[in-house]
Amino acid sequence: MRLATGSSPAGRNRRIVPDTRQTKWFVFWIRYDLRVTLSERLETIPPMNTNWTPDSWQTRIAQQQPVYNDQAAVADVISTLGQLPPLVTAWEVDRLQKQLADAAAGKAFVLQGGDCSESFADCNSTTILRKLKVLIQMSLVLICGSKQRVVRVGRIAGQYAKPRSANTETREGVELPSYRGDIINRSGFTKDEREPNPQLMLRAYERSALTINYIRALSEGGFADLHHPENWDLEFVRNTPGSRKYQQLLESLSDSIRFMEVVSANELDQLSRVDFFTSHEGLHLLHEQALTRQDQRQNGFYNLSTHMPWIGDRTRAIDGAHVEYFRGIKNPIGVKVGNTIAGDELIDLVKVLNPENAPGRLTLIHRFGAEKIAGRLPMLINAVQQSNLNVLWSCDPMHGNTQATRNGYKTRSFDEITSEILTAFRIHKECDSRLSGIHLELTGEDVTECVGGPANLTESDLHRDYRSQVDPRLNYEQAMEIAFLLSEEMK
Numbered sequence: 001m002r003l004a005t006g007s008s009p010a011g012r013n014r015r016i017v018p019d020t021r022q023t024k025w026f027v028f029w030i031r032y033d034l035r036v037t038l039s040e041r042l043e044t045i046p047p048m049n050t051n052w053t054p055d056s057w058q059t060r061i062a063q064q065q066p067v068y069n070d071q072a073a074v075a076d077v078i079s080t081l082g083q084l085p086p087l088v089t090a091w092e093v094d095r096l097q098k099q100l101a102d103a104a105a106g107k108a109f110v111l112q113g114g115d116c117s118e119s120f121a122d123c124n125s126t127t128i129l130r131k132l133k134v135l136i137q138m139s140l141v142l143i144c145g146s147k148q149r150v151v152r153v154g155r156i157a158g159q160y161a162k163p164r165s166a167n168t169e170t171r172e173g174v175e176l177p178s179y180r181g182d183i184i185n186r187s188g189f190t191k192d193e194r195e196p197n198p199q200l201m202l203r204a205y206e207r208s209a210l211t212i213n214y215i216r217a218l219s220e221g222g223f224a225d226l227h228h229p230e231n232w233d234l235e236f237v238r239n240t241p242g243s244r245k246y247q248q249l250l251e252s253l254s255d256s257i258r259f260m261e262v263v264s265a266n267e268l269d270q271l272s273r274v275d276f277f278t279s280h281e282g283l284h285l286l287h288e289q290a291l292t293r294q295d296q297r298q299n300g301f302y303n304l305s306t307h308m309p310w311i312g313d314r315t316r317a318i319d320g321a322h323v324e325y326f327r328g329i330k331n332p333i334g335v336k337v338g339n340t341i342a343g344d345e346l347i348d349l350v351k352v353l354n355p356e357n358a359p360g361r362l363t364l365i366h367r368f369g370a371e372k373i374a375g376r377l378p379m380l381i382n383a384v385q386q387s388n389l390n391v392l393w394s395c396d397p398m399h400g401n402t403q404a405t406r407n408g409y410k411t412r413s414f415d416e417i418t419s420e421i422l423t424a425f426r427i428h429k430e431c432d433s434r435l436s437g438i439h440l441e442l443t444g445e446d447v448t449e450c451v452g453g454p455a456n457l458t459e460s461d462l463h464r465d466y467r468s469q470v471d472p473r474l475n476y477e478q479a480m481e482i483a484f485l486l487s488e489e490m491k
């Protein structure tokens with residue numbers, strides 16, 4: 001097996017195959033040995049192997065993987081993870097796929113959002129609660145505007161692995177490996193902190209479990225109970241038109257609930273809980289494999305670390321390890337689609353990832369940037385339509401709009417984010433297609449990472465509370481403003 005850590009796409013027509021003369025036992029052992037030097041041979045890519053197994057990705061090039069020093073420790077961690085209980089169930093995963101199928105058919109809208117990169121330090125009640133709260137509040141705004149159901153999917157409880165543009169980072173003449181997310185190494189700038197540590201996979205599993213446990217408790221009642229709008233107050237939000245609209249919306253919602261309860265003479269049980277699903281980029285394949293489980297109903301294999309894993313734009317090579325792993329799991333999956341993909345390449349990818357053309361199985365999350373979207377999206381929509389493929393289209397208006405400031409901060413402009421969203425709606429409409437979801441990097445805190453928005457943050461405000469370890473997120477107020485923009489657009 002060969003691992004590649006750079007950001008360039010995997011070689012498109014070649015793959016590296018381990019020497020098949022190795023004994024079975026030895027092959028089993030080297031699965032966990034990311035550095036082993038096998039005699040390798042290059043050959044032309046065969047048609048997609050039909051014998052998928054949770055580890056068949058290991059015969060292909062895996063981009064963006066960590067290189068660990070201690071192989072015995074890696075094997076130990078993977079075997080421990082394989083024994084631990086799953087974080088989600090296959091029934092929940094199937095329920096999400098059904099809801100995504102409804103969204104693709106125009107009966108619901110998907111709100112997917114959360115951190116760019118969750119950090120272990122943020123696994124605390126306040127941060128989790130605020131993230132859940134902003135997502136639930138945004139969904140409420142969307143429901144009222146669109147009069148449709150909203151499928152809530154957090155980038156949460158496992159969003160710990162990051163692909164990077166560069167393998168190393170240099171500060172004041174010192175060069176160290178890049179930070180790749182808390183599941184792999186630490187963000188501090190010492191050699192020790194940047195060394196990939198397999199134990200962090202266990203720490204990430206524990207944090208994911210703690211996070212999902214708290215989310216489940218909050219969304220089952222009490223906090224998420226629409227009978228108690230006092231749980232839903234806006235924090236941090238100044239006296240903006242958005243906050244006034246939100247207060248009005250809550251008041252009319254409370255009136256409607258009271259009215260319906262008088263009419264039906266009992267409490268509306270369904271309003272006491274919300275459905276909430278989790279998602280993360282399925283980047284670290286050894287880790288994803290360890291949490292892949294055979295369904296008790298003999299329905300194949302599910303990745304039970306999350307409801308909806310997605311493939312990043314950097315790792316979606318059709319002959320790469322990520323596509324091989326994802327094609328075999330039963331979860332609904334996402335793929336990020338950026339500026340470099342061609343129409344026929346997208347069609348091949350969709351057919352490999354969703355050979356049965358099942359509705360709700362595949363979400364294409366396009367992320368082009370405000371300037372480029374008009375030049376790329378129509379061609380991709382047409383290609384998908386001509387092949388009669390079932391996909392759910394979602395717009396990520398964040399990742400194509402990242403820029404560096406003169407002071408070295410990564411930021412995104414609120415105006416460019418909203419411009420990409422509005423252009424996406426317009427293009428889908430013009431092409432007789434449907435934008436059924438939005439994918440955002442956001443937080444429930446009052447951070448200063450993206451410029452613009454209701455408080456009109458400028459570059460000189462960024463230093464005040466810039467916390468993200470990787471990409472700039474919308475703060476609470478900016479996120480709520482996006483929800484109002486979406487709800488206007490969907491009216």
Ligand SMILES: O=C[C@H](O)[C@H](O)COP(=O)(O)O
Nearest residue numbers: 116162163164165166470471
């Ligand atoms: O979240 C997405 C990517 O991991 C991120 O944009 C990469 O950032 P970089 O270009 O600083 O490596």
Ligand SMILES: C=C(OP(=O)(O)O)C(=O)O
Nearest residue numbers: 116312313314336367399
């Ligand atoms: C890495 C990410 O995005 P993309 O793959 O679109 O660059 C991300 O969503 O964090």
Ligand SMILES: [Mn+2]
Nearest residue numbers: 116441470471
């Ligand atoms: Mn990001």
